[in-house]
Amino acid sequence: MSLSSPRFSILHSFLIMLCCSVITAKSVAQSNTNDSIPNRKWWKEAVVYQIYPRSFKDANGDGIGDLKGIISKLDYIKSLGVTAVWLNPIYSSPNDDNGYDVSDYRNIMSDFGTMADFDALLKGMHDRGIKLVMDLVVNHSSDEHEWFQQSRSSRTSPYREYYHWWPAENGKPPYRYSLFDVNHDAWMYDKTTNAYYLHYFSRKQPDLNWENPKLRQEIYDMMKYWADKGIDGFRMDAFQFARKDTTWPTFPKGYEKNFGQYYYMVPGLHGYLQEMNREVLSKYDLMTVAEGAGNTYEDAHDMVDADRHELDMAYAFDGIDVAKSTGYSVLKFKQVFSKWDSVFAEKGWLSIFLANHDQARLVSRFGNDRPEFRALSSKMLSTFLMTMRGTPYYYNGDELGMNNPGFTKIEQYRDKATLNEYQYQQNHGADMPAYLKEIAFSSRDNGRTPFQWDDSKNAGFTNGTPWIEVNPDYKTINAAAQEKDPNSCLNYFRKLTKLRKDNLALVYGKYTLLDKNNPNVYAYTRELSGKKVLVMLNFTGKTAAVSTPFGSSNANPLLCNYGDSAKTVKTELRPYEAVVYLLN
Numbered sequence: 001m002s003l004s005s006p007r008f009s010i011l012h013s014f015l016i017m018l019c020c021s022v023i024t025a026k027s028v029a030q031s032n033t034n035d036s037i038p039n040r041k042w043w044k045e046a047v048v049y050q051i052y053p054r055s056f057k058d059a060n061g062d063g064i065g066d067l068k069g070i071i072s073k074l075d076y077i078k079s080l081g082v083t084a085v086w087l088n089p090i091y092s093s094p095n096d097d098n099g100y101d102v103s104d105y106r107n108i109m110s111d112f113g114t115m116a117d118f119d120a121l122l123k124g125m126h127d128r129g130i131k132l133v134m135d136l137v138v139n140h141s142s143d144e145h146e147w148f149q150q151s152r153s154s155r156t157s158p159y160r161e162y163y164h165w166w167p168a169e170n171g172k173p174p175y176r177y178s179l180f181d182v183n184h185d186a187w188m189y190d191k192t193t194n195a196y197y198l199h200y201f202s203r204k205q206p207d208l209n210w211e212n213p214k215l216r217q218e219i220y221d222m223m224k225y226w227a228d229k230g231i232d233g234f235r236m237d238a239f240q241f242a243r244k245d246t247t248w249p250t251f252p253k254g255y256e257k258n259f260g261q262y263y264y265m266v267p268g269l270h271g272y273l274q275e276m277n278r279e280v281l282s283k284y285d286l287m288t289v290a291e292g293a294g295n296t297y298e299d300a301h302d303m304v305d306a307d308r309h310e311l312d313m314a315y316a317f318d319g320i321d322v323a324k325s326t327g328y329s330v331l332k333f334k335q336v337f338s339k340w341d342s343v344f345a346e347k348g349w350l351s352i353f354l355a356n357h358d359q360a361r362l363v364s365r366f367g368n369d370r371p372e373f374r375a376l377s378s379k380m381l382s383t384f385l386m387t388m389r390g391t392p393y394y395y396n397g398d399e400l401g402m403n404n405p406g407f408t409k410i411e412q413y414r415d416k417a418t419l420n421e422y423q424y425q426q427n428h429g430a431d432m433p434a435y436l437k438e439i440a441f442s443s444r445d446n447g448r449t450p451f452q453w454d455d456s457k458n459a460g461f462t463n464g465t466p467w468i469e470v471n472p473d474y475k476t477i478n479a480a481a482q483e484k485d486p487n488s489c490l491n492y493f494r495k496l497t498k499l500r501k502d503n504l505a506l507v508y509g510k511y512t513l514l515d516k517n518n519p520n521v522y523a524y525t526r527e528l529s530g531k532k533v534l535v536m537l538n539f540t541g542k543t544a545a546v547s548t549p550f551g552s553s554n555a556n557p558l559l560c561n562y563g564d565s566a567k568t569v570k571t572e573l574r575p576y577e578a579v580v581y582l583l584n
């Protein structure tokens with residue numbers, strides 16, 4: 001199978017999906033005195049820092065990051081100026097999919113620590129004014145969860161209807177595409193009861209049956225358990241897949257090229273969200289965000305329209321999907337972000353992100369990780385993330401400008417999805433060297449190498465053997481070195497979080513795209529209560545002209561990634577230059 005085969009590109013797009021320093025960060029504190037901003041919420045004003053616990057900091061030397069490791073870095077996290085943390089799953093799990101296969105929703109994964117560690121972590125965060133958002137993985141559980149063990153044990157088990165089963169005497173079930181299965185087949189035969197169970201992800205991640213009110217109640221009770229512990233929000237993993245058409249129609253041949261049309265937000269899903277809101281969310285001050293935003297802007301909007309009482313903010317992949325291994329069009333990037341902004345201009349709220357644990361590294365994907373441009377382009381991209389409307393989600397390590405590790409051998413990868421797809425491609429005669437090259441860009445493991453704390457062995461991540469290789473560039477790219485450098489990516493990021501905090505225009509202000517057809521520069525204003533902030537970003541490694549109505553007029557420079565200032569608005573930007581001005 002060739003690289004351009006549909007199968008290949010499906011996985012590729014899913015993996016992509018699933019996946020200066022300063023002048024002075026002058027504050028425009030005046031705009032913060034404005035009390036007339038409607039619907040102010042803490043989660044709209046938050047900067048969310050995403051921590052992948054497995055790769056963040058290992059405290060016990062087993063080579064795997066853990067909760068005590070995170071606790072030891074709380075002051076660092078606080079120093080970033082972020083106000084909330086989204087933790088990837090930390091529940092008990094056999095780790096077929098690094099915690100996205102939960103075997104006990106009310107316990108902590110032994111690799112990560114204990115419930116006492118969790119309580120200490122939550123307290124440590126709250127003591128520092130940081131909120132905690134937990135991953136909630138309820139489209140599927142682990143096959144090792146007690147519910148599934150019971151469910152598979154007999155057709156009459158009270159847990160049978162917690163999952164989707166197809167009796168084998170009815171023949172083979174209608175084909176369902178699985179995103180992680182080595183054969184792409186989402187129905188797995190189980191001989192104990194002579195039946196197939198459904199798994200959209202790996203075989204060890206059977207899909208839960210949301211049609212069953214008992215299952216839904218179990219989930220709500222579990223959510224309350226965590227909410228009562230005092231957590232501040234949920235990121236709902238793969239929730240747009242939760243509803244299935246259980247008449248199991250036959251989908252058209254080749255539907256997997258566009259499986260989202262068949263899998264995302266099947267009618268009835270909004271009903272589940274409304275019920276969840278009534279039963280749980282409305283009773284707490286929780287922030288909620290679902291991974292994925294359906295197939296249409298309407299779906300996305302409906303999910304977060306406050307009057308519908310579902311969730312708080314949408315997390316849409318269109319922006320991140322613009323960049324492929326072959327590059328991307330800045331015009332398209334601008335178009336996509338502008339369109340999404342317009343859909344939520346009056347109502348609803350968006351997440352802004354360009355990286356997470358399922359994606360390539362921010363700077364390798366959207367910037368330029370060559371040594372001469374790595375820091376500049378990383379700072380430019382961070383400027384984008386911190387100046388758009390919506391809640392920014394910033395992935396750990398991006399504040400250092402960490403980049404893809406450049407793996408060249410399949411043995412270096414750990415991600416099940418990558419390994420299974422490698423096997424699939426091999427079984428189907430694909431061009432394997434080309435595939436290896438492709439995953440060096442797109443595999444989820446690119447974003448999962450250990451956090452680079454310092455230049456000691458294993459980047460200070462662990463005293464043991466890290467579960468996945470450390471990027472060899474840690475000798476030069478690490479937090480300790482960047483702490484000492486006022487112009488580092490790390491210190492620039494701190495200025496950005498402060499800038500956002502001090503300027504509510506950057507949170508709530510109206511977004512207006514400027515110089516729309518400029519293929520190199522992304523320029524826009526953010527405007528609130530008479531305060532106007534201008535952002536200009538050169539997305540290329542060449543000097544680029546920019547034309548705005550403010551060109552050459554006087555303005556207050558707030559931040560520039562080159563570390564110098566111009567008191568008049570620039571009409572030309574240096575390679576990967578980012579500048580932010582206050583216009584009035």
Ligand code: NOJ
Nearest residue numbers: 018097100201237238358
């Ligand atoms: C999306 C998560 O972000 C990803 O890491 C996981 O593998 C799938 N959902 C399945 O849970």
